[in-house]
Amino acid sequence: MKLKMKELRRALYIFATEKTVGFTLISIFLGLVVGALFLAVAGFNPFRAYWIMLQGIFAKPSYISYTIIRATPLILTGLSIAFAFKTGLFNIGAEGQFIIGSVAATAAGYFLHLPLLIHIPVVIISAVLAAGIWGGLAGFFKAKFGVHEVISTIMLNWVALYFQNFLIYTKGFQKPGGETSYSIQPTANMMILKTWKQSEAGREWLLQHPFWKDLLRTPMNWGFVIAILMAVLVWFILNKTALGFRLRAVGFNKFAAEYGGINVNKNMIISMFIAGALAGLAGALQVVGVSHKVTLIAAMEGYGFDGIAVALIANSNAMGCILAGLLFGALKYGGAKIQPFMQAPSEVVSIVIGSIVFFISIPKLIKLILTRKSKKGGTK
Amino acid sequence: MGYENVTQSLTKIIEMKNITKKFGDFVANDSVNLDVFKGKVHALLGENGAGKSTLMNILYGLYSPTSGEILINGKKVEITNPNIAIEHGIGMVHQHFMLVKPFTVTQNIILGQEPVSKMSVLNMKKALKDVKEISERYGLYVDPNAKIEDISVGMQQRVEILKALYRGAEILILDEPTAVLTPQEIVELIQIIKNLTKEGKSIILISHKLKEIIDAADFCLIIRRGKHIDTVVVPETNEEGLASKMVGREVSFVVDKKVKVAGDEIFSIKDLVVKDNRDIVAVDKLNISIKKGEILGLAGIDGNGQTELLEAITGLRKVESGEIKINDNNITNNTPFQVINKKISHIPEDRQKRGLVLDFDISENTILENYYKNPFARKGILNYNNIRVYAKELIDKFDVRPKEESKMARTLSGGNQQKVIIAREVSNDPDLLIAAQPTRGLDVGAIEFVHKSLIDQRDNDKAVFLISFELDEIMNVSDRIAVIYEGKIVGIVDAKDAEVEKLGLMMAGGGSK
């Protein structure tokens, strides 16, 4: 029995320290433990809280759908930040790039009148380009003038935020009487079966099929599929293409890259363009799939900042971003339910996420704890 | 006379007994013994990585020994941090200077033992006075108000020595103190050392240069791969005796090289002007040319424009004026990409900063310049199968260890990292191979390999441009030697006619043109 414990600890140690996935899973577990401690100290039953969260995520088809809808933009902003990380840049600007993407999507979706199958791609492409340029701007400032991207993207976030608010107060874009823009044309709407859902036949059919009725209650859309395709694309670009080779070389060691004939400045701009485009895509999908318009924002909405956590939890791995984004989306959506059901603060979710990131920042501590344990186990 | 007899009448102030230090499984010091006597210079000789610095870091309290003990004036002491070392009168001048660059000379000297008036407020007046006092007492003149980043390397070394003296050091550890100095500065340093011993200070001199040990030291402890080899009385031995103990076999100082007649001129630089990072002219109307089948060595002290010259040739730095040509192509102000494609290869002086992407594996590093070319990539998509096959080929041919192309470059030893770079650069089949400090920090075996690679290039009728701070290397490997001083070529001589004294003088700006 004792021997088995020892083996278990040894296995755990290898799992946590040599496999980054294992280390991430242990960090997630510890993050949940910290959240539970907070709940317990505040007098709530943590098991019940987590159970409610789990039910809130999985109990109904619509819950799963909402979780996925929540996760979609986070996967993309996570990818944006992870992509920049891989090339040695810290894109704090996903927040602003998201805003620019959603503004551009709304403008293209409202002002242009195009046939159904063309409109959505046009909307998405304009958003991606606009946000790409917005992101590329930070890359350009860094390449050309040596302005650190952290500070320029923080500034650009605020510029983007006030720019959106400015447009919302602009005639022709502002929906009269409200602090929002006009909604996009129906041809730019990417919700699944949107018109059918509201048609007579559709409603009748759904009445007899409660599973589909519940599922289609949500603004289910193609965004998640696109996000997954993007993760695959990002992975492919980074690992299998000459462009990815250049970008990673610049990210790991720009001096060696320069020496090897790679144009460091150009690749920094490309990298920030792609990062901006990914965050902008998140904004565009949010508009065409869920919100259909932009509204006045008093403060940062956090898509970009949450994306940082997603990228960190994913260890900047493209596929990891899908899982981390889903985790994050699930915690946010499911976590909100402990408030009405047991009056427990749903903000425990931020504590959990913060703790996960915190543990991820200190692999040494986790290694230390595990080695100590396995050493103790050894001497007994 | 023998060590025992000579030391009988001397006062022993430090005894390090059976010092062992392990880093994980790596044994850096294995039962090393060292005695230091009052007013004497004790040298510590060994190759790079032999464990000299580790031993001194233990004495200075930066590392704690795995086992062994230290006695000072006959009493056992535990030196767990530099403060305790300082209290015992031990001062250390590190190989890489421990100076805060934006601080002034005075601020650096007083740091940690600052004179203060009330409430910890700095008393700069007293600080200046104190610094002036000791600098005059030992003849170590410095400008107390100059910022470190603005003064020469030799001056910075004086600041380091002053730092130790300010703390009342009786024992001064000098770690490779001449590595960065001009021959003249070395003479001055040896004089300073003599002044200090006259005042009763003891010196521990860490070095792998035999000549300066013969010139300056009384005793010499030799360590090899962490092991205590011997302690000798320096006046009773010579360079050859020390060298064979250092490397464990008789060493020949001559590189095996056939006579070869050089071909046509292939590479030339005319009136080149390049500025450094501070926008000061670093390369000043420089002219050189290299022929096919020739190794041109560039001798000079660090900081005389070598780095800027290299960077200008390889496209990493802007050329202000002048012309660089290879094969009659003007490559002035070309990008690195263009330069590489004009068949110039480059073994960079800082292999970890420039030469390798440490977080790429070996195979990715072997294609750093060719990743986009067939067969490594087609239409922008990489073909990792072909990349691996190519990497394996190079690993075999250049004997890189371990023989695994998927190993991260970071995990390789310095010698093997250099082999990867040389494999990559030589395999590009360059017309001109530039090798900058190619053997820095390598062990003897790896150094031989590097020299052989350079000579092979030359024997294949290629041009080689060797830049090194090690005069021995330049003299042994080159066919012709150019000397650079303050960004100008101050002389070019045939290697077979070269004399150390003459080159040394030119490197210091003196001598005939």
Added chain:
Amino acid sequence: MIETILSNLALILGTTLMYSTPLIYTSLGGVLSENSGVINIGLEGMMVIGAFIGAAIGYYVGNPWIAFIGAGVAGGLFGLLHAFASVTFGANQVVSGIAINFLGIGIALFLSRIFFEGATMTKSIQLDNKMPRPLNGVFPDGSILNTIFDNQYATVYLAFIMVLLIWFFLYKTKYGLRLRSVGEHPTAADTLGINVMGIRYFAVIMSGVFAGFGGAAMSLAIVSNFRPTLISGHGFIALAAMIFGKWKPQGAMLACLLFGGAQGLAVYLGQFDINIPTQLISMLPYVITIVVLIGFVGKSSAPSADGIPYEKESKY
């Protein structure tokens, strides 16, 4: 005519001082931490927890100074957390800073829900229990000095005193010299027997204290309660101001005044029905910052060892 211009300028200056204050405290925190070599991107989270604790203590205890100090202590605890990760365990400082930001907002709102009946907004502090206004009513009504200083809270004056104190500490005392040496060249400092870890702990904890003050200067003075969006990004602006101010307390102060000034201008113009949209004016300081930074052309003055964990026996 001139009088109207002057009184309008005074009005803008007054708002500028008010809005700059929280930023100044927080950016001073950044100056301390980063000069010791620890990047503190967690200023935002430390500011949030300071704002909440300040508002909560202010409401329950009623003494603004106890509340202010409490906010500093709360920020300092977060600083301790950041130091624990980044100094003791050599964490990637950006990552642990990001974690601090999530923890800051998470814990603040969690506690708010528990102590304020499930609300994420704390109850308002009574006007008498807010920060005092030392020069309130001192100058004659309608005078320019009165326009500027009448409504300024004690935290405003204290902020400028702190700038002076931090400047003096960094450049005139031995501990300041040591702190800067640790940020520039920790190994050098270590070889002189300076306690690198200790100094970094001190600096990072103090940066939390100051960020906590910054948050409280918001919730105890500018407004009188805490709400989820109260800080939203001010910590990042303070960080940018510190970089803009070249890691120096006086520089950071000037940068904060620029941000505060644009905010003051936006507020001032917001009261008129004129054609310059306030949104564009609010945008101005961020645009100016970028433009000015472009003008610097790549001259970084960050401490050399900023962001690099210090490890003693990392050889081999």
